[in-house]
Amino acid sequence: MRGSDFKVSGKEGRGRRTTSPAQANAAPAERAFLVGLEYRKRARSSASGSAKGSLTSGAQAARDSANPVPGASKAPAIPEFSAEESLAELRSLADSAGAEIAGEFLQHRDRPDPATLIGRGKLEEIAGAAASVSADLLLFDHDLTASQQRNIERAVHTRVIDRTQLILDIFARHARTREGQLQVELAQLEYLLPRLSGRGVEMSQLGGGIGTRGPGETQLETDRRKIYRRIRAVKEQIEGVRRIRAQQRQRRESVPVATVALVGYTNAGKSTLFNALTRADVVASSKMFATLDPTIRAVALPSRRKVLLSDTVGFIRNLPHTLVSAFRATLEEVQRAALILHISDASSPLSAEQDAQVERVLKELEVEGKPRLRVKNKIDLLAPLQRESLRDDASTVHISAVKGIGLSTLLDRIDQALDEDRPFRVHLLVPQKEGKMLALLEARSRIYSRAYKDGLVELEAEAPQSVVRRVKEFVVE
Ligand SMILES: Nc1nc2c(ncn2[C@@H]2O[C@H](COP(=O)(O)OP(=O)(O)OP(=O)(O)O)[C@@H](O)[C@H]2O)c(=O)[nH]1
Ligand SMILES: [Mg+2]
Incomplete structure:
Protein backbone atom coordinates (compact mmCIF):
# COMPACT_ATOMS: atom_id res chain seq x y z
CA MET A 1 0.00 0.00 0.00
CA ARG A 2 1.28 3.49 -0.69
CA GLY A 3 2.14 5.86 2.11
CA SER A 4 -0.92 7.97 1.56
CA ASP A 5 -3.91 8.30 -0.74
CA PHE A 6 -5.33 11.51 -2.06
CA LYS A 7 -8.79 11.76 -3.50
CA VAL A 8 -10.24 14.96 -4.75
CA SER A 9 -13.68 15.63 -6.10
CA GLY A 10 -12.52 17.87 -8.88
CA LYS A 11 -15.65 18.53 -10.85
CA GLU A 12 -15.99 22.11 -9.76
CA GLY A 13 -13.54 24.71 -10.89
CA ARG A 14 -11.25 26.44 -8.48
CA GLY A 15 -13.04 28.83 -6.20
CA ARG A 16 -16.48 28.02 -7.56
CA ARG A 17 -19.14 26.71 -5.25
CA THR A 18 -22.04 24.55 -6.12
CA THR A 19 -25.11 24.18 -4.04
CA SER A 20 -27.75 21.52 -4.16
CA PRO A 21 -31.28 22.69 -4.99
CA ALA A 22 -32.32 22.27 -1.36
CA GLN A 23 -29.61 24.63 -0.29
CA ALA A 24 -30.26 27.17 -3.03
CA ASN A 25 -31.74 29.71 -0.68
CA ALA A 26 -29.60 28.89 2.33
CA ALA A 27 -25.94 29.73 2.91
CA PRO A 28 -23.68 27.80 0.53
CA ALA A 29 -22.54 24.44 1.87
CA GLU A 30 -19.10 24.45 3.41
CA ARG A 31 -16.52 22.48 1.49
CA ALA A 32 -14.84 19.94 3.72
CA PHE A 33 -11.59 18.13 3.10
CA LEU A 34 -11.49 14.85 5.05
CA VAL A 35 -8.35 13.55 6.69
CA GLY A 36 -8.13 9.93 7.85
CA LEU A 37 -5.29 8.30 9.65
CA GLU A 38 -4.21 4.71 9.97
CA TYR A 39 -1.42 3.39 12.13
CA ARG A 40 0.53 0.46 10.85
CA LYS A 41 0.96 -2.45 13.23
CA ARG A 42 3.06 -5.52 12.82
CA ALA A 43 0.74 -7.84 14.74
CA ARG A 44 -1.36 -10.06 12.48
CA SER A 45 -3.62 -12.84 13.63
CA SER A 46 -3.51 -11.98 17.32
CA ALA A 47 -4.97 -8.50 16.88
CA SER A 48 -8.28 -8.91 18.58
CA GLY A 49 -9.04 -5.22 19.02
CA SER A 50 -8.67 -3.37 22.26
CA ALA A 51 -11.64 -2.69 24.47
CA LYS A 52 -11.33 1.01 23.80
CA GLY A 53 -11.58 0.51 20.06
CA SER A 54 -8.59 2.59 19.11
CA LEU A 55 -8.04 3.08 15.42
CA THR A 56 -4.71 1.28 15.67
CA SER A 57 -5.70 -2.18 16.78
CA GLY A 58 -9.21 -1.84 15.47
CA ALA A 59 -8.24 -1.23 11.89
CA GLN A 60 -5.86 -4.14 11.96
CA ALA A 61 -8.38 -6.48 13.52
CA ALA A 62 -10.93 -5.58 10.86
CA ARG A 63 -8.49 -6.23 8.07
CA ASP A 64 -7.51 -9.52 9.62
CA SER A 65 -11.07 -10.69 9.81
CA ALA A 66 -11.78 -9.43 6.29
CA ASN A 67 -8.76 -11.20 4.76
CA PRO A 68 -8.04 -14.21 6.89
CA VAL A 69 -4.74 -15.91 6.17
CA PRO A 70 -5.63 -19.39 4.91
CA GLY A 71 -4.85 -21.98 7.52
CA ALA A 72 -3.99 -19.44 10.21
CA SER A 73 -5.78 -20.00 13.50
CA LYS A 74 -7.65 -16.86 14.37
CA ALA A 75 -8.70 -15.64 17.80
CA PRO A 76 -12.33 -14.48 17.64
CA ALA A 77 -11.88 -10.78 16.90
CA ILE A 78 -14.24 -8.03 17.89
CA PRO A 79 -15.10 -6.68 14.47
CA GLU A 80 -13.82 -3.15 14.10
CA PHE A 81 -13.91 -0.46 11.48
CA SER A 82 -10.92 -0.18 9.17
CA ALA A 83 -9.52 3.28 8.45
CA GLU A 84 -11.26 3.29 5.04
CA GLU A 85 -14.58 2.28 6.56
CA SER A 86 -14.16 4.89 9.25
CA LEU A 87 -13.50 7.51 6.58
CA ALA A 88 -16.65 6.41 4.74
CA GLU A 89 -18.59 6.96 7.95
CA LEU A 90 -16.99 10.40 8.31
CA ARG A 91 -18.34 11.18 4.83
CA SER A 92 -21.92 10.49 5.97
CA LEU A 93 -21.34 12.47 9.13
CA ALA A 94 -20.04 15.43 7.11
CA ASP A 95 -23.04 15.16 4.82
CA SER A 96 -25.38 15.06 7.84
CA ALA A 97 -23.75 18.28 9.06
CA GLY A 98 -24.56 19.89 5.71
CA ALA A 99 -21.02 19.93 4.32
CA GLU A 100 -19.98 19.19 0.77
CA ILE A 101 -17.00 16.85 0.39
CA ALA A 102 -14.19 18.60 -1.50
CA GLY A 103 -11.64 15.81 -1.22
CA GLU A 104 -10.03 13.38 1.15
CA PHE A 105 -6.73 12.04 2.26
CA LEU A 106 -5.78 8.87 4.09
CA GLN A 107 -2.43 8.90 5.82
CA HIS A 108 -0.65 5.76 6.98
CA ARG A 109 1.84 6.22 9.81
CA ASP A 110 3.66 4.12 12.33
CA ARG A 111 2.57 6.26 15.26
CA PRO A 112 0.90 9.62 15.85
CA ASP A 113 2.95 12.78 16.04
CA PRO A 114 2.12 14.12 19.53
CA ALA A 115 2.14 17.76 18.38
CA THR A 116 0.30 17.57 15.08
CA LEU A 117 -0.84 13.96 14.72
CA ILE A 118 0.50 13.99 11.15
CA GLY A 119 4.03 15.09 10.22
CA ARG A 120 4.48 18.74 9.27
CA GLY A 121 5.58 17.99 5.72
CA LYS A 122 2.46 15.93 5.15
CA LEU A 123 0.32 18.65 6.68
CA GLU A 124 1.63 21.15 4.15
CA GLU A 125 0.83 18.71 1.38
CA ILE A 126 -2.71 18.35 2.73
CA ALA A 127 -3.05 22.13 3.04
CA GLY A 128 -2.04 22.48 -0.62
CA ALA A 129 -4.50 19.84 -1.78
CA ALA A 130 -7.28 21.38 0.33
CA ALA A 131 -6.57 24.84 -1.07
CA SER A 132 -6.60 23.54 -4.65
CA VAL A 133 -10.18 22.38 -4.25
CA SER A 134 -11.16 25.53 -2.28
CA ALA A 135 -11.92 23.64 0.91
CA ASP A 136 -13.20 25.76 3.80
CA LEU A 137 -12.21 23.32 6.49
CA LEU A 138 -10.30 20.16 7.27
CA LEU A 139 -12.27 17.39 8.97
CA PHE A 140 -10.11 14.99 10.95
CA ASP A 141 -11.40 11.46 11.42
CA HIS A 142 -9.84 11.50 14.83
CA ASP A 143 -10.16 13.31 18.11
CA LEU A 144 -7.64 16.11 18.48
CA THR A 145 -6.35 17.60 21.71
CA ALA A 146 -6.69 21.34 22.11
CA SER A 147 -3.01 21.86 21.33
CA GLN A 148 -2.98 19.50 18.34
CA GLN A 149 -5.92 21.36 16.86
CA ARG A 150 -4.16 24.68 17.40
CA ASN A 151 -0.87 23.46 15.94
CA ILE A 152 -2.54 21.99 12.89
CA GLU A 153 -4.56 25.14 12.28
CA ARG A 154 -1.36 27.18 12.39
CA ALA A 155 0.31 24.88 9.89
CA VAL A 156 -2.53 24.69 7.39
CA HIS A 157 -4.15 28.16 7.77
CA THR A 158 -7.58 26.58 7.48
CA ARG A 159 -10.22 25.77 10.00
CA VAL A 160 -9.75 22.32 11.56
CA ILE A 161 -12.63 20.32 13.00
CA ASP A 162 -12.32 16.92 14.67
CA ARG A 163 -14.80 14.06 14.71
CA THR A 164 -16.26 14.92 18.11
CA GLN A 165 -16.89 18.51 17.10
CA LEU A 166 -18.55 17.33 13.90
CA ILE A 167 -20.88 15.01 15.79
CA LEU A 168 -21.68 17.78 18.27
CA ASP A 169 -22.59 19.97 15.33
CA ILE A 170 -25.00 17.38 13.93
CA PHE A 171 -26.57 17.00 17.35
CA ALA A 172 -26.93 20.79 17.56
CA ARG A 173 -28.79 20.79 14.24
CA HIS A 174 -31.14 17.99 15.20
CA ALA A 175 -32.03 18.74 18.81
CA GLY A 240 -35.21 21.62 36.18
CA VAL A 241 -36.14 19.69 33.04
CA ARG A 242 -34.97 16.45 34.64
CA ARG A 243 -37.15 16.99 37.67
CA ILE A 244 -40.16 17.31 35.39
CA ARG A 245 -39.10 14.23 33.46
CA ALA A 246 -38.77 12.24 36.70
CA GLN A 247 -42.28 13.30 37.70
CA GLN A 248 -43.62 12.24 34.31
CA ARG A 249 -41.90 8.91 34.65
CA GLN A 250 -43.32 8.38 38.12
CA ARG A 251 -46.78 9.07 36.81
CA ARG A 252 -46.22 6.66 33.94
CA GLU A 253 -44.88 3.97 36.23
CA SER A 254 -47.84 4.16 38.55
CA VAL A 255 -49.62 2.27 35.77
CA PRO A 256 -48.00 -1.14 35.36
CA VAL A 257 -46.98 -1.08 31.69
CA ALA A 258 -43.65 -2.44 30.49
CA THR A 259 -41.36 -0.26 28.40
CA VAL A 260 -39.68 -1.72 25.33
CA ALA A 261 -36.66 0.32 24.21
CA LEU A 262 -35.35 0.50 20.66
CA VAL A 263 -31.58 0.82 20.50
CA GLY A 264 -29.08 0.56 17.67
CA TYR A 265 -26.46 2.20 15.53
CA THR A 266 -27.42 5.51 13.97
CA ASN A 267 -29.40 5.02 10.74
CA ALA A 268 -30.33 1.39 11.54
CA GLY A 269 -34.02 2.24 11.12
CA LYS A 270 -35.21 2.63 14.71
CA SER A 271 -37.51 5.56 14.03
CA THR A 272 -38.89 3.93 10.87
CA LEU A 273 -39.75 0.83 12.89
CA PHE A 274 -41.14 2.94 15.73
CA ASN A 275 -43.44 4.72 13.27
CA ALA A 276 -44.49 1.46 11.63
CA LEU A 277 -45.45 -0.06 14.98
CA THR A 278 -47.09 2.99 16.54
CA ARG A 279 -48.29 4.91 13.50
CA ALA A 280 -46.44 7.92 14.87
CA ASP A 281 -44.47 10.27 12.68
CA VAL A 282 -41.08 10.63 14.25
CA VAL A 283 -38.56 12.03 11.76
CA ALA A 284 -36.80 9.19 9.98
CA SER A 285 -34.04 10.23 7.65
CA SER A 286 -30.92 9.04 5.92
CA LYS A 287 -29.05 11.74 7.87
CA MET A 288 -27.20 10.37 10.87
CA PHE A 289 -28.55 11.17 14.32
CA ALA A 290 -31.95 12.19 12.99
CA THR A 291 -33.40 11.32 16.41
CA LEU A 292 -32.06 12.93 19.55
CA ASP A 293 -35.07 13.33 21.72
CA PRO A 294 -36.68 10.26 23.18
CA THR A 295 -40.26 9.57 22.13
CA ILE A 296 -42.58 7.15 23.87
CA ARG A 297 -45.81 5.70 22.49
CA ALA A 298 -48.17 2.96 23.55
CA VAL A 299 -48.55 -0.13 21.36
CA ALA A 300 -50.99 -3.00 21.76
CA LEU A 301 -49.42 -6.44 21.37
CA PRO A 302 -51.24 -9.44 19.83
CA SER A 303 -52.07 -10.62 23.38
CA ARG A 304 -53.86 -7.28 23.83
CA ARG A 305 -51.29 -6.36 26.43
CA LYS A 306 -50.18 -2.74 26.13
CA VAL A 307 -46.53 -1.76 26.19
CA LEU A 308 -44.71 1.53 25.85
CA LEU A 309 -42.27 1.69 22.97
CA SER A 310 -39.40 4.15 23.28
CA ASP A 311 -37.32 5.49 20.39
CA THR A 312 -33.99 7.09 21.32
CA VAL A 313 -30.76 8.53 20.04
CA GLY A 314 -28.63 6.22 17.90
CA PHE A 315 -25.19 5.01 18.87
CA ILE A 316 -21.94 5.47 17.01
CA ARG A 317 -18.38 4.26 17.34
CA ASN A 318 -16.41 6.38 19.84
CA LEU A 319 -19.41 8.39 20.94
CA PRO A 320 -17.87 11.59 22.32
CA HIS A 321 -17.59 11.50 26.11
CA THR A 322 -19.20 14.87 26.61
CA LEU A 323 -22.23 13.58 24.74
CA VAL A 324 -22.50 10.32 26.60
CA SER A 325 -22.76 12.15 29.90
CA ALA A 326 -25.05 14.81 28.47
CA PHE A 327 -27.43 12.14 27.16
CA ARG A 328 -27.35 9.94 30.23
CA ALA A 329 -30.85 11.06 31.22
CA THR A 330 -32.20 10.24 27.78
CA LEU A 331 -30.69 6.79 27.94
CA GLU A 332 -32.34 6.14 31.29
CA GLU A 333 -35.32 4.93 29.28
CA VAL A 334 -33.12 2.11 28.05
CA GLN A 335 -31.94 1.32 31.57
CA ARG A 336 -35.50 1.09 32.86
CA ALA A 337 -36.88 -0.94 29.96
CA ALA A 338 -38.23 -4.44 30.50
CA LEU A 339 -37.04 -5.49 27.05
CA ILE A 340 -34.46 -4.10 24.66
CA LEU A 341 -34.85 -4.37 20.90
CA HIS A 342 -31.47 -4.08 19.24
CA ILE A 343 -32.11 -2.91 15.68
CA SER A 344 -29.35 -3.45 13.10
CA ASP A 345 -29.08 -2.63 9.43
CA ALA A 346 -28.71 -6.13 7.96
CA SER A 347 -27.92 -4.65 4.56
CA SER A 348 -24.85 -2.77 5.73
CA PRO A 349 -21.47 -4.33 5.00
CA LEU A 350 -20.51 -2.99 8.43
CA SER A 351 -23.38 -4.65 10.26
CA ALA A 352 -21.11 -6.78 12.47
CA GLU A 353 -18.86 -3.85 13.35
CA GLN A 354 -21.86 -1.70 14.20
CA ASP A 355 -23.38 -4.46 16.35
CA ALA A 356 -20.12 -4.74 18.28
CA GLN A 357 -20.22 -1.01 18.97
CA VAL A 358 -23.81 -1.21 20.18
CA GLU A 359 -22.83 -4.06 22.52
CA ARG A 360 -20.12 -1.84 23.91
CA VAL A 361 -22.52 0.99 24.70
CA LEU A 362 -25.07 -1.41 26.23
CA LYS A 363 -22.34 -2.68 28.49
CA GLU A 364 -21.45 0.88 29.49
CA LEU A 365 -25.09 1.45 30.35
CA GLU A 366 -24.95 -1.77 32.42
CA VAL A 367 -27.91 -3.29 30.63
CA GLU A 368 -26.17 -6.21 28.94
CA GLY A 369 -28.05 -8.64 31.21
CA LYS A 370 -31.52 -7.40 30.24
CA PRO A 371 -33.85 -9.49 28.09
CA ARG A 372 -33.11 -8.62 24.50
CA LEU A 373 -34.33 -9.29 20.98
CA ARG A 374 -32.14 -8.74 17.94
CA VAL A 375 -34.01 -7.17 15.07
CA LYS A 376 -32.24 -7.34 11.71
CA ASN A 377 -33.80 -4.61 9.59
CA LYS A 378 -33.73 -3.61 5.91
CA ILE A 379 -33.90 -7.17 4.59
CA ASP A 380 -35.71 -5.74 1.55
CA LEU A 381 -32.29 -4.51 0.41
CA LEU A 382 -30.74 -7.98 0.42
CA ALA A 383 -30.41 -10.12 -2.70
CA PRO A 384 -33.27 -12.68 -2.99
CA LEU A 385 -30.94 -15.62 -2.42
CA GLN A 386 -29.49 -14.04 0.69
CA ARG A 387 -32.97 -13.28 1.96
CA GLU A 388 -34.16 -16.83 1.55
CA SER A 389 -31.33 -18.11 3.69
CA LEU A 390 -32.35 -16.00 6.68
CA ARG A 391 -33.89 -17.84 9.61
CA ASP A 392 -35.44 -16.24 12.66
CA ASP A 393 -34.41 -17.94 15.89
CA ALA A 394 -35.13 -17.59 19.60
CA SER A 395 -33.33 -14.27 19.83
CA THR A 396 -33.41 -12.87 16.28
CA VAL A 397 -36.16 -11.55 14.00
CA HIS A 398 -35.62 -10.37 10.41
CA ILE A 399 -37.74 -7.48 9.24
CA SER A 400 -38.13 -4.61 6.84
CA ALA A 401 -39.56 -1.62 8.66
CA VAL A 402 -40.14 0.21 5.38
CA LYS A 403 -41.94 -2.65 3.59
CA GLY A 404 -43.67 -3.92 6.72
CA ILE A 405 -42.12 -7.39 6.43
CA GLY A 406 -41.87 -9.45 9.63
CA LEU A 407 -43.63 -6.93 11.85
CA SER A 408 -46.34 -9.26 13.12
CA THR A 409 -43.73 -11.88 13.96
CA LEU A 410 -41.81 -9.21 15.81
CA LEU A 411 -44.87 -8.22 17.86
CA ASP A 412 -45.48 -11.89 18.74
CA ARG A 413 -41.91 -12.22 19.86
CA ILE A 414 -42.13 -9.11 22.03
CA ASP A 415 -45.19 -10.66 23.67
CA GLN A 416 -43.35 -13.92 24.33
CA ALA A 417 -40.25 -12.19 25.67
CA LEU A 418 -42.34 -10.19 28.13
CA ASP A 419 -44.21 -13.33 29.17
CA GLU A 420 -40.95 -14.98 30.01
CA ASP A 421 -40.05 -12.07 32.19
CA ARG A 422 -43.25 -11.54 34.11
CA PRO A 423 -43.03 -9.50 37.29
CA PHE A 424 -43.19 -11.21 40.71
CA ARG A 425 -43.96 -9.74 44.08
CA VAL A 426 -41.08 -10.43 46.46
CA HIS A 427 -40.04 -9.68 50.01
CA LEU A 428 -36.31 -9.00 50.34
CA LEU A 429 -33.68 -8.44 53.01
CA VAL A 430 -30.63 -6.89 51.38
CA PRO A 431 -27.47 -5.85 53.28
CA GLN A 432 -26.93 -2.12 52.85
CA LYS A 433 -23.42 -2.73 51.55
CA GLU A 434 -24.84 -4.54 48.50
CA GLY A 435 -24.96 -1.28 46.56
CA LYS A 436 -25.11 -2.92 43.16
CA MET A 437 -28.02 -5.19 44.01
CA LEU A 438 -29.92 -2.33 45.61
CA ALA A 439 -29.32 -0.17 42.56
CA LEU A 440 -30.56 -2.99 40.32
CA LEU A 441 -33.75 -3.27 42.36
CA GLU A 442 -34.27 0.49 42.36
CA ALA A 443 -33.87 0.60 38.60
CA ARG A 444 -35.80 -2.48 37.57
CA SER A 445 -38.56 -3.04 40.08
CA ARG A 446 -41.49 -1.25 41.57
CA ILE A 447 -40.84 -0.78 45.27
CA TYR A 448 -43.85 -0.79 47.57
CA SER A 449 -42.09 -0.37 50.88
CA ARG A 450 -38.61 0.17 52.17
CA ALA A 451 -37.30 -0.04 55.77
CA TYR A 452 -33.79 0.11 57.20
CA LYS A 453 -32.58 -1.86 60.22
CA ASP A 454 -29.27 -3.31 61.45
CA GLY A 455 -27.44 -2.65 58.21
CA LEU A 456 -30.20 -4.34 56.21
CA VAL A 457 -32.76 -2.93 53.83
CA GLU A 458 -36.14 -4.63 53.95
CA LEU A 459 -38.02 -4.29 50.69
CA GLU A 460 -41.42 -5.21 49.36
CA ALA A 461 -41.07 -5.08 45.61
CA GLU A 462 -42.41 -6.28 42.30
CA ALA A 463 -39.57 -7.30 40.03
CA PRO A 464 -39.32 -9.13 36.69
CA GLN A 465 -38.27 -12.74 36.88
CA SER A 466 -34.84 -11.98 35.40
CA VAL A 467 -34.17 -9.55 38.25
CA VAL A 468 -35.53 -11.89 40.92
CA ARG A 469 -33.08 -14.50 39.67
CA ARG A 470 -30.18 -12.14 40.26
CA VAL A 471 -31.19 -11.19 43.82
CA LYS A 472 -32.36 -14.69 44.75
CA GLU A 473 -30.11 -15.01 47.81
CA PHE A 474 -31.84 -12.02 49.45
CA VAL A 475 -35.41 -13.16 48.92
CA VAL A 476 -37.20 -14.20 52.11
CA GLU A 477 -40.15 -16.55 51.85
N1 LIG B 1 -34.68 -0.04 2.43
C1 LIG B 1 -34.98 0.18 3.70
N2 LIG B 1 -34.65 1.35 4.26
C2 LIG B 1 -34.95 1.53 5.56
C3 LIG B 1 -35.60 0.52 6.34
N3 LIG B 1 -35.77 1.03 7.60
C4 LIG B 1 -35.25 2.27 7.59
N4 LIG B 1 -34.76 2.59 6.37
C5 LIG B 1 -34.12 3.85 5.96
O1 LIG B 1 -32.94 4.05 6.73
C6 LIG B 1 -32.75 5.44 7.01
C7 LIG B 1 -32.60 5.65 8.50
O2 LIG B 1 -33.84 5.38 9.12
P1 LIG B 1 -34.22 5.97 10.57
O3 LIG B 1 -35.48 5.27 10.95
O4 LIG B 1 -34.16 7.44 10.58
O5 LIG B 1 -32.99 5.39 11.40
P2 LIG B 1 -32.68 5.62 12.96
O6 LIG B 1 -32.12 4.33 13.46
O7 LIG B 1 -33.86 6.16 13.67
O8 LIG B 1 -31.51 6.70 12.86
P3 LIG B 1 -31.05 7.83 13.96
O9 LIG B 1 -32.24 8.43 14.56
O10 LIG B 1 -30.26 8.75 13.11
O11 LIG B 1 -30.20 7.10 14.94
C8 LIG B 1 -33.95 6.16 6.41
O12 LIG B 1 -33.55 6.68 5.16
C9 LIG B 1 -34.99 5.06 6.26
O13 LIG B 1 -35.89 5.30 5.21
C10 LIG B 1 -35.94 -0.71 5.70
O14 LIG B 1 -36.51 -1.65 6.26
N5 LIG B 1 -35.58 -0.84 4.38
MG1 LIG C 1 -34.14 7.85 14.66
Missing part, protein backbone atom coordinates in the same frame (compact mmCIF):
# COMPACT_ATOMS: atom_id res chain seq x y z
CA ARG A 176 -35.69 19.69 18.95
CA THR A 177 -36.84 19.57 22.55
CA ARG A 178 -35.67 21.99 25.20
CA GLU A 179 -33.91 19.20 27.08
CA GLY A 180 -32.11 17.97 23.97
CA GLN A 181 -30.98 21.47 23.11
CA LEU A 182 -29.69 22.12 26.60
CA GLN A 183 -27.82 18.81 26.69
CA VAL A 184 -26.15 19.51 23.36
CA GLU A 185 -25.25 23.07 24.29
CA LEU A 186 -23.66 21.88 27.52
CA ALA A 187 -21.61 19.26 25.67
CA GLN A 188 -20.51 21.86 23.11
CA LEU A 189 -19.49 24.42 25.73
CA GLU A 190 -17.51 21.85 27.68
CA TYR A 191 -15.79 20.78 24.49
CA LEU A 192 -14.98 24.35 23.54
CA LEU A 193 -13.69 25.65 26.85
CA PRO A 194 -10.19 24.06 26.87
CA ARG A 195 -9.84 24.96 23.19
CA LEU A 196 -10.26 28.70 23.54
CA SER A 197 -6.88 29.76 24.85
CA GLY A 198 -4.72 31.27 22.14
CA ARG A 199 -7.50 30.92 19.61
CA GLY A 200 -9.60 33.87 20.66
CA VAL A 201 -9.00 35.76 17.43
CA GLU A 202 -9.57 32.87 15.05
CA MET A 203 -12.67 31.78 16.93
CA SER A 204 -14.25 35.21 16.98
CA GLN A 205 -13.58 35.61 13.26
CA LEU A 206 -15.21 32.35 12.40
CA GLY A 207 -18.65 33.56 11.56
CA GLY A 208 -21.02 30.65 11.02
CA GLY A 209 -20.28 27.11 9.97
CA ILE A 210 -19.61 23.67 11.35
CA GLY A 211 -18.28 23.78 14.88
CA THR A 212 -19.74 27.19 15.66
CA ARG A 213 -23.44 26.39 15.53
CA GLY A 214 -25.30 26.10 18.77
CA PRO A 215 -28.62 24.29 19.03
CA GLY A 216 -31.46 26.08 17.27
CA GLU A 217 -29.12 27.95 14.91
CA THR A 218 -27.76 30.22 17.62
CA GLN A 219 -24.06 30.93 17.51
CA LEU A 220 -21.86 29.45 20.22
CA GLU A 221 -20.39 31.92 22.70
CA THR A 222 -16.61 32.24 22.50
CA ASP A 223 -15.88 34.46 25.50
CA ARG A 224 -14.45 32.39 28.33
CA ARG A 225 -16.16 34.21 31.20
CA LYS A 226 -19.49 34.17 29.44
CA ILE A 227 -19.07 30.47 28.73
CA TYR A 228 -18.57 29.70 32.42
CA ARG A 229 -21.68 31.67 33.26
CA ARG A 230 -23.64 29.96 30.50
CA ILE A 231 -22.50 26.47 31.59
CA ARG A 232 -23.80 27.17 35.07
CA ALA A 233 -27.13 28.42 33.73
CA VAL A 234 -27.54 25.49 31.34
CA LYS A 235 -26.81 22.98 34.11
CA GLU A 236 -29.47 24.55 36.31
CA GLN A 237 -32.01 24.45 33.52
CA ILE A 238 -31.21 20.81 32.76
CA GLU A 239 -31.80 19.99 36.43
